[in-house]
Amino acid sequence: MSIGFTFKAKTRKIDALKESVKEMAEESGYGLALNENWLTVSFCTMGDLSMEWERESGLRGQWLITGNCCSTPAGAGFHAAAIRFLDELGQKRLSELLVDDETEYYHHRDFERMKREHFYPWLNALKRHCAERGSGYSNFCLCWDMEQYQPEEVPGTVITPMGRFNIENMIKQTEKNSISWLAERFFIWDNEEKDALYYRNTALNYLWEQCCFVPSRRSSEDSVCNQMIIDSLEQAAVLNPGLPLPVDAYREICSLADRAPSIKEDAPKMESDYPVGFRKREVTHSFGTLRLTLPGRLKYEWETYGDGDGCNMWRDSASDSPVWRVSGFRLRSGNAEFPEECSQNEPEEFEIPGGRARIGWIEYEEDGQTAFQAVCDVVSGPSQYLITAAYMHKEEKDGIYALMRKLKTVPDTPAVTNTESYAQ
Structure with a gap:
């Protein structure tokens, strides 16, 4: 269930088209990803317009352009901006432009x-x-990149790119203040400008x-x-000093960036059902059927070995x-089984949702220092996983083991999605 066009x-000259898109994007401050056969213009967070092309057959064949734009959850403002962009591009470089816009805004x-006929009903x-x-x-997730x-799981709430909402409170506030109350908190670009x-x-999207x-x-x-967080909030405060903002989070980010706050501490504060920031707490990562819960501050990397593997x-x-x-x-x-050889100290086996795990630890030398590694083997049906955590201080083992005990596996089935009409 989405809105878009x-x-x-x-076009006769694809290079001229690409150059026009580049100039228009730069002039408007939009991002641009450009490839040999496609391009994507990024108008805002979660707001992209994409197009691709191929040459018609024949010596005088033109370039056939096809494209699309999904406007939710970015918002009606993004939809309008993308239509205006396409309109201007059409006047400059496109012929036989046909737009299928379900909102009919084009x-x-x-x-x-x-907004009234499409985005609010959606x-x-x-x-x-x-x-x-x-x-x-x-x-429960809405518009979340799976x-x-x-x-972190919190019963009775919904996860969105704009934060965590208490479902009961969200429904009460919407019934009390109309759907526009939720629109101002859910869409990145709700208004025309x-x-x-x-x-x-x-x-808020960056914070959460x-x-x-x-x-x-x-x-x-x-x-x-x-x-980005600091600049965006300070710009919001300049444009509308009375708009409630996540002031406490702003001041925290200013401290982390070694930047003096310019928004006053007594500025209007935005209410939130929960403390801002999913990554302030533990988050769960997917690796095949394995689910690994780690502190949100840890960032993913692909570690490459000397042989090209990683x-x-x-x-x-x-x-x-x-x-x-x-x-x-x-x-x-x-079905996979644990390796017969186990070199870890104090190995321990236990059940996890969907499989079994075996944990232990080893001690080794690294750069002249004593180091440690927690080792966990997981088996689940035909799948086997090896999870390790290298650490320098003995007292860290208990916390690492606690996270390893949160491991689980899930059935190897497609994710469940729901599609329905937003018509009332």
Whole structure:
């Protein structure tokens, strides 16, 4: 269930088209990913317009352009901006442009009508979905990228890119204040322009979904994330000083970025059902059928070995401990069993959801220092996994073991998704 549009067109000069898109994106401050056969314009967080092309047959064949844009959950403001962008590009470089816009905004250009007839009913459908089904799940998600980590389970809540909502409170507030109350908190770009609400919600998405709440000096990625949050909230405060903001989170990020806050401490504070930031707490990563729960501040890397092989690694690069690594394989037939040889100290076997685990630890020398490694083998049907955590201090073992005891495996089946109409 989503809102968006598709289009097709023709052009004689594909290089000229790409150059026009590049100029238009730069002029508007949009991101651009450009490839030999496709491009994507990024208007905002979760707001992309993509197109690809192929040459017609024949000496005088033109280039056939096809493209699409999914406007939810970015919002009506993004939808309108993407339509305007495509319209301008069509006037410059495209011929025979045909747009299939389910909101019909491409033809009537009535922004409030589009919100009223499409985006608000879409959001109302999600609200009904939460009310009817949310209580039956321990980790209910809406518009969440299921390829990334899963936030901590909190019954009675819904996970979204804009944060965690208490389902009961969300329904009460929407019934009391209308669906616009939820729209202002759910969509990145709810209004026609990039106003204060847009900048606040951009910051909220970064705070909830991406921010690790670590010093900017840890990595360039952390620095960019922290700076985006600060800049967006400060811009929101300038555009609308009365707009409630996540002031406490802002001041925390300023401290992590070694930046003096410019938003006053007594500025209007935005209410939230839960403390801001999924990665402030533990999150769960997927590796095949394995589910591994780790502190949210750890970032994923692919560690490459000298022979060109490698493994999955999670670590806090600002700390020397612990470093988690995961590898695994799947048998063609039969069920996996623990390796017969076990060199770990104090091995212990126990059941986990969907399989069995065996943990132990070893001591070794690294750069003249004593180091330790917790080792966990997991077997589940034909799958076998090896999870290790390298650490430098003995007292860290208990915390690592506690995380290893949270391991679980899930059936190797496709994820369940629900598709329905948003028509009322």
